[in-house]
Amino acid sequence: MNIIVLVKQVPDTTEIKIDKETNTLIRVGIPNIINPDDLAGVEEALKLKSLYGGTVTTITMGPLQAESMIRELYARGIDDAYLLSDKRFAGSDTWATSKILSTFIKTLEYDLIIAGYQAIDGDTAQVGPQIAEFLNIPQVTHLKQIKKIEGNQIFLDKAYEHETQTLSVELPLLVTTLKAMNTPRYMDAFHIWTAFDKEVKIIKFDDLDIDPRYIGLAGSPTRVKKTYTKQVVPKSPKEVLEPKDAAKKIFKLIYPYMEVKSQ
Amino acid sequence: MKTCAIFVEQRNQKLCAIGLELISESRRLLTDQAKVTAIFLTGQVEQSHLDDMSACGADEIIVVSDDKLIDYDTHYYSSVLSSIIEKHQFDVVLLGSTLIGRDLGPRISARVHTGLTADATILEFNSTPEKLELFATRPALGGNIFATIICPETLPQMATIRPGVFSIHMDCQKQATIINEIFDVKTPSKVKILKKHPLISDEKDLTKARLIIAGGRGVVNMFDTLKDIALLTGGEVAASRAVIDAQIEPKDRQVGQTGITVRPSVYLASGISGAIQHVSGMDKSELIIAMNTDPDALIFDIADVSIVADAKLVLPLLKEEILSMKHYE
Numbered sequence: 001m002n003i004i005v006l007v008k009q010v011p012d013t014t015e016i017k018i019d020k021e022t023n024t025l026i027r028v029g030i031p032n033i034i035n036p037d038d039l040a041g042v043e044e045a046l047k048l049k050s051l052y053g054g055t056v057t058t059i060t061m062g063p064l065q066a067e068s069m070i071r072e073l074y075a076r077g078i079d080d081a082y083l084l085s086d087k088r089f090a091g092s093d094t095w096a097t098s099k100i101l102s103t104f105i106k107t108l109e110y111d112l113i114i115a116g117y118q119a120i121d122g123d124t125a126q127v128g129p130q131i132a133e134f135l136n137i138p139q140v141t142h143l144k145q146i147k148k149i150e151g152n153q154i155f156l157d158k159a160y161e162h163e164t165q166t167l168s169v170e171l172p173l174l175v176t177t178l179k180a181m182n183t184p185r186y187m188d189a190f191h192i193w194t195a196f197d198k199e200v201k202i203i204k205f206d207d208l209d210i211d212p213r214y215i216g217l218a219g220s221p222t223r224v225k226k227t228y229t230k231q232v233v234p235k236s237p238k239e240v241l242e243p244k245d246a247a248k249k250i251f252k253l254i255y256p257y258m259e260v261k262s263q
Numbered sequence: 264m265k266t267c268a269i270f271v272e273q274r275n276q277k278l279c280a281i282g283l284e285l286i287s288e289s290r291r292l293l294t295d296q297a298k299v300t301a302i303f304l305t306g307q308v309e310q311s312h313l314d315d316m317s318a319c320g321a322d323e324i325i326v327v328s329d330d331k332l333i334d335y336d337t338h339y340y341s342s343v344l345s346s347i348i349e350k351h352q353f354d355v356v357l358l359g360s361t362l363i364g365r366d367l368g369p370r371i372s373a374r375v376h377t378g379l380t381a382d383a384t385i386l387e388f389n390s391t392p393e394k395l396e397l398f399a400t401r402p403a404l405g406g407n408i409f410a411t412i413i414c415p416e417t418l419p420q421m422a423t424i425r426p427g428v429f430s431i432h433m434d435c436q437k438q439a440t441i442i443n444e445i446f447d448v449k450t451p452s453k454v455k456i457l458k459k460h461p462l463i464s465d466e467k468d469l470t471k472a473r474l475i476i477a478g479g480r481g482v483v484n485m486f487d488t489l490k491d492i493a494l495l496t497g498g499e500v501a502a503s504r505a506v507i508d509a510q511i512e513p514k515d516r517q518v519g520q521t522g523i524t525v526r527p528s529v530y531l532a533s534g535i536s537g538a539i540q541h542v543s544g545m546d547k548s549e550l551i552i553a554m555n556t557d558p559d560a561l562i563f564d565i566a567d568v569s570i571v572a573d574a575k576l577v578l579p580l581l582k583e584e585i586l587s588m589k590h591y592e
Contacts, residue, residue: 123521226411243576
């Protein structure tokens with residue numbers, strides 16, 4: 001089993017706040033983290049490796065600072081890591097990002113590709129399916145669990161809004177994982193010890209057989225026309241109430257909407 | 264005339280509301296300046312489904328019916344939809360930002376080489392006889408900012424749209440033209456459905472609740488009381504992300520950008536600070552009652568009734584109020 005996991009380093013968006021005076025984002029001091037859905041994917045890959053053997057390789061696209069994240073992944077037990085980093089990749093939307101990543105993946109051997117369902121800085125959930133399309137392999141997004149692998153068949157559960165389906169799919173396959181799927185393991189002492197001796201292979205534009213018209217800002221079909229933070233004017237005056245008065249007030253307001261069930 | 268096409272989703276032969284929401288909203292925004300075309304993939308055509316799409320304002324409905332389309336399958340659906348797109352040359356294609364829409368949309372955008380905006384919550388069009396432009400606005404960076412995305416060079420301009428943001432209006436009298444396309448996918452899917460497990464829930468669907476009793480970080484230990492209040496009032500319990508992350512409530516109770524969007528008659532928000540992440544999922548509620556100890560809490564910016572009080576103390580008293588009322592009835 002050769003498993004590729006796609007990983008992205010993202011700003012921890014839960015830490016981002018709006019400066020109420022200037023109505024702009026406060027970006028200073030926001031920590032960078034491994035995208036949570038991707039980290040669940042790494043854990044899933046390591047579990048599969050312990051069951052079926054093989055290798056776990058992570059691929060990341062981003063600035064060189066993402067190397068710190070890759071060291072952490074080595075400390076968690078991955079075998080190999082590539083960082084696709086080039087000024088010409090900058091400004092890529094999901095289409096161009098998927099084009100670059102899939103072009104590189106075509107040079108590797110793999111049975112299974114795991115991507116996080118979505119990244120918390122973009123929430124698009126597009127890169128996984130787009131890579132599967134460019135590689136012409138099947139996809140199962142929003143995975144619930146991988147049950148087993150037998151030969152070139154993988155058995156898994158996929159969650160929809162209305163039902164869960166148990167599926168069998170022919171490998172190679174791309175799946176997308178969710179944070180809720182599993183709890184990532186701790187880094188262990190041995191892997192931490194060796195993490196800094198491992199190689200992070202940097203892949204540049206010149207290493208890829210890709211049409212420059214398909215990458216970066218110029219190769220991206222979408223454009224951000226404008227961004228804004230929501231301006232709000234409070235709709236109602238604030239009332240400071242004693243708990244008893246607050247309870248009475250809320251009761252009066254919700255009373256007309258209550259459905260009183262007969263006992 | 265320029266065309267806005269809408270992929271209308273069915274699950275187990277039931278029409279999904281989001282398809283009708285998108286037809287209604289596109290019709291409303293475009294008036295008669297552009298054509299609204301529904302695309303419907305199914306295992307069996309039911310007249311009532313077509314009537315509903317007509318009533319929402321579809322000018323035409325492209326129908327593909329085949330046994331292989333009964334259940335969603337990425338390979339069959341993406342093959343059929345992309346060949347329809349190539350044949351009909353739409354200007355805009357909209358899908359619901361559902362698990363199916365978010366599986367299908369990116370696959371199509373990669374195949375036909377066009378841009379796809381994800382999970383938009385605001386739609387705007389610029390419609391002229393020469394051009395139909397789509398402006399799709401979405402929350403970004405955890406809901407902290409909004410970004411308007413365009414797709415200026417390639418067609419169709421695609422977007423997935425969050426369910427529950429727009430309402431359904433079934434007031435068009437005109438019958439849509441039905442266009443039957445044949446299912447023509449030669450290669451088999453590599454995915455087999457072995458078993459389906461329906462989601463069994465005794466709780467009502469949150470999106471259909473009239474009264475929502477919601478709690479956040481400030482009442483993280485009060486969910487038993489919130490549930491009692493919901494039970495007594497016929498309401499439903501919802502939570503902000505902090506509560507879900509703390510694993511106090513399951514994910515299907517999460518309202519907000521990474522959860523679900525609701526628009527009940529009444530939304531009681533207790534101990535919720537009102538980060539945009541949460542607010543974007545409930546600010547269309549008809550009456551928002553907010554209770555928080557922090558007078559600067561952002562939730563008060565959008566509340567219809569703003570109460571500065573400690574919800575931990577108020578909620579047990581509210582439960583007593585409701586119980587005493589019940590006692591007399």
